[in-house]
Amino acid sequence: MRRQGMGLGNQSLSIKEKLYNLSFAYIYFIIIIAAIGTMMLYSASGGDWQPWASKHLIRFGISFCIMITLSLVDVKYYLRLAYPLFFLTVILLIIVEVEGHIGKGAQRWIDIGFIRIQPSEIMKISLILALAKYFHNSSIQSIENFRGIIIPGLMVAIPAILTVLQPDLGTALMMIFSAGVIFFIVGVQIWKFIVAGIAALISLPIIWHFLHDYQKERVYTFLNPERDPLGSGYNIIQSKIALGSGGIFGKGYLQGTQSHLNFLPEKHTDFIFTMLSEEFGMVGAVFVVIINMLIIAYGYSFALKTTGYFGKLVIIGLTTNYFIYVSMNTAMVLDLIPVVGIPLPLISYGGTVMMSVMASFGIILSFYINRHINIGKD
Numbered sequence: 467m468r469r470q471g472m473g474l475g476n477q478s479l480s481i482k483e484k485l486y487n488l489s490f491a492y493i494y495f496i497i498i499i500a501a502i503g504t505m506m507l508y509s510a511s512g513g514d515w516q517p518w519a520s521k522h523l524i525r526f527g528i529s530f531c532i533m534i535t536l537s538l539v540d541v542k543y544y545l546r547l548a549y550p551l552f553f554l555t556v557i558l559l560i561i562v563e564v565e566g567h568i569g570k571g572a573q574r575w576i577d578i579g580f581i582r583i584q585p586s587e588i589m590k591i592s593l594i595l596a597l598a599k600y601f602h603n604s605s606i607q608s609i610e611n612f613r614g615i616i617i618p619g620l621m622v623a624i625p626a627i628l629t630v631l632q633p634d635l636g637t638a639l640m641m642i643f644s645a646g647v648i649f650f651i652v653g654v655q656i657w658k659f660i661v662a663g664i665a666a667l668i669s670l671p672i673i674w675h676f677l678h679d680y681q682k683e684r685v686y687t688f689l690n691p692e693r694d695p696l697g698s699g700y701n702i703i704q705s706k707i708a709l710g711s712g713g714i715f716g717k718g719y720l721q722g723t724q725s726h727l728n729f730l731p732e733k734h735t736d737f738i739f740t741m742l743s744e745e746f747g748m749v750g751a752v753f754v755v756i757i758n759m760l761i762i763a764y765g766y767s768f769a770l771k772t773t774g775y776f777g778k779l780v781i782i783g784l785t786t787n788y789f790i791y792v793s794m795n796t797a798m799v800l801d802l803i804p805v806v807g808i809p810l811p812l813i814s815y816g817g818t819v820m821m822s823v824m825a826s827f828g829i830i831l832s833f834y835i836n837r838h839i840n841i842g843k844d
Contacts, residue, residue: 479836484538487835492764495757496533496812496827500526502754503813506742509720510734510815518734518815525817529824536828541836544829545599545776552596552621558585559628575818586629586637587822591829593641594648594783596621601652602776603843609653618649633678636806640790647786648779684804704730705737705799708744716747734815736807740799754813758792768834774841777833784826791823 479487504526508519561576562585575582600618601609608614622645629638650659674682687699708724717723722744724730733741743751765785769778788811795810797803809816811823 478540478839481538484835488537488831489764489768489834492761492768492827492831492834495761495764496824497530498757499754499761499812502742502757503738503810505719506738506745506813507734507815509722509745510725510738510741512726513720521817522815522820525820526812526824529821532821533824533828533831536825537831537835539828539832541774541777541833541839542841544595544780544832545602545841548592548595548599551592552589555585555589555592556625556628558583559589559625561585563628563631582818584818586625586632586634586641587818589625589629590637590641590644590787591784591822591826593621593625594644594780594787595829597645597648598776598779598783601648601779602841604652606653610655612658615649615654615658618645633681634807635677635681636794636808639806640787640794640808643790644783644787648783651779651782684806687804701731701737702799702801702805705740706801708740709800712744712747712751714747715749716743716745719745721745735809736795736805736814737799738814739796739810742813755792755796762789762792765830768830768837772833772837774833774837774839776841777837781830781833784830787826788823 500522504519504523507522508515511518558576575584597618600621604614622642626638626641629641646659687702704724708722708730711717711724712722720726722730722741724744725733725741730737730740730744739751739754742754746753762785765781765788769781769785772778772781791808791811794803794806794808795814798805798808809819811819
């Protein structure tokens with residue numbers, strides 16, 4: 467990717483002009499996905515708005531307001547706040563390690579009374595902003611120099627390690643993959659990726675030693691789900707049964723037997739795509755994938771249309787993060803990768819993930835609205 471000039475291209479737009487320049491097709495696809503999520507959570511509770519569908523809808527309304535608000539923020543503030551937000555989120559991750567709230571055996575949240583915050587979700591955004599700022603302020607020569615990627619490498623490694631300690635391997639992998647795409651886009655040589663890959667392979671025995679027993683069990687289950695069909699392999703076996711029983715057109719809305727007879731665990735979170743496939747079949751599953759791919763395609767097209775280098779990197783990073791969400795969740799329930807606890811954004815039940823994803827959409831829209839404005843170095 468070649469850098470553009472570093473001068474300020476245009477004056478800031480008014481609020482009215484920003485609203486006019488929003489991508490309404492992009493927003494429309496986001497609303498469709500959230501509506502599908504509400505519909506499936508209504509089904510997951512047996513045709514009742516409680517306990518999930520109503521909260522999901524309320525959270526989406528709040529998150530939608532956050533998205534629009536962030537889309538109207540001057541992009542220069544994202545550049546200025548990138549490092550402070552990153553360091554603040556690192557501190558929050560450290561606080562989680564010291565006195566975080568424990569849920570489902572993991573210590574991932576900070577309970578502040580009226581809401582629980584998951585700092586690792588905020589880190590997915592702040593890490594991308596910080597890396598984009600670092601490379602925005604760097605020269606091509608420094609990036610090609612090995613010493614030039616030590617600092618951004620540490621920026622990725624520190625939050626990833628803190629997240630693994632929670633333990634949350636899936637989120638840590640998402641951070642690493644999103645960062646890897648940014649490293650590739652800015653021109654880090656392929657041989658460095660190869661070296662990093664070889665180092666990762668060599669360190670696998672060490673990594674395996676430090677994995678928790680349940681994480682090792684997930685790998686064993688991925689390789690052979692039938693080894694413990696009533697225990698660790700139960701979820702994925704039931705998921706594949708539900709997926710297959712849906713056929714082409716599905717069993718019908720509210721008619722899924724695997725989910726409504728409670729054979730399918732976590733039907734409102736990680737395995738909601740399985741329930742959707744059972745009720746609406748392959749047609750419904752493909753429709754959801756297509757809408758998500760359109761959101762992702764729009765995101766990457768925004769990056770191509772954006773003049774500023776910082777904006778390009780932010781949009782690519784945040785769009786890649788969403789792509790990893792969707793691809794990892796669907797691959798997980800199809801037994802293509804081990805179960806790593808990644809939800810399907812805007813469809814699975816969960817407040818922090820929804821707010822972080824909607825916030826990232828708002829930041830993407832902000833850079834799209836101001837796509838002709840080029841930000842200088844900070």
